[in-house]
Amino acid sequence: xAVISQKPSRDxxxxxxxxxxxxxxxxxxxxxxxxxxxxxxxxxxxxTANQGSEATYESGFVIDKFPISRPNLTFSTLTVSNMSPEDxxxxxxxxxxxxxxxxxxxxxxxxxxx
Amino acid sequence: xxxxxxxxxxxxxxxxxxxxxxCTYDTSENxxxxxWYKQPPSRQMILVIRQEAYKQQNAxxxxxxxxxxxxxxxxxxxxxxxxxxxxxxYFCAFMKAGNYGQNFVFGPGTRLSVLP
Numbered sequence: 229x230a231v232i233s234q235k236p237s238r239d240x241x242x243x244x245x246x247x248x249x250x251x252x253x254x255x256x257x258x259x260x261x262x263x264x265x266x267x268x269x270x271x272x273x274x275x276t277a278n279q280g281s282e283a284t285y286e287s288g289f290v291i292d293k294f295p296i297s298r299p300n301l302t303f304s305t306l307t308v309s310n311m312s313p314e315d316x317x318x319x320x321x322x323x324x325x326x327x328x329x330x331x332x333x334x335x336x337x338x339x340x341x342x
Numbered sequence: 343x344x345x346x347x348x349x350x351x352x353x354x355x356x357x358x359x360x361x362x363x364x365c366t367y368d369t370s371e372n373x374x375x376x377x378w379y380k381q382p383p384s385r386q387m388i389l390v391i392r393q394e395a396y397k398q399q400n401a402x403x404x405x406x407x408x409x410x411x412x413x414x415x416x417x418x419x420x421x422x423x424x425x426x427x428x429x430x431x432y433f434c435a436f437m438k439a440g441n442y443g444q445n446f447v448f449g450p451g452t453r454l455s456v457l458p
Contacts, residue, residue: 270448336385
């Protein structure tokens with residue numbers, strides 16, 4: 229399975245600022261996914277990022293708040309913009325399954341907004 | 343739309359004992375995959391085991407096994423000889439075969455504590 233490096237692992241940010249989270253994959257993948265995990269909750273898909281096209285956002289998530297870049301087949305970034313305490317969550321990236329085996333996840337970014 | 347339910351928010355088990363985590367799902371699909379993921383305090387999501395819906399045989403991975411009941415739409419995880427390192431959140435997940443992204447649905451999770 230793919231190996232994903234996600235950074236930063238954690239950050240504490242002031243409200244109103246933005247944070248960019250990076251995911252680097254050790255192999256080329258077509259689809260990358262960004263999830264949010266609010267405290268004590270399960271994972272919710274934010275968007276799907278394909279290389280060379282605009283990200284596809286799930287209901288409740290908008291590009292102005294969570295802009296995503298996908299400049300090549302091994303890298304993606306998620307920015308959390310104009311942050312508020314409600315954005316405090318774990319953010320995880322994931323890549324498409326290989327042969328339907330299962331998603332591989334990055335180690336997550338724990339974001340705290342104060 | 344698919345839904346995944348885990349009715350046990352928290353469970354505990356003594357070290358070396360066996361524990362079963364429950365998962366039910368709802369789908370009209372016939373071709374799909376089911377997964378159990380483990381999330382320890384490190385936050386890393388780790389794939390524990392997967393099951394293809396077209397296979398009748400229950401999947402097994404070392405101390406982890408599933409009881410897959412397709413008609414009942416049930417997919418429980420059994421952990422044998424529980425170890426302290428098994429302490430984690432466990433998520434049951436559903437994926438429609440052939441499609442990714444929003445077709446991958448997680449349950450709310452079960453927090454498992456293995457007690458010494």
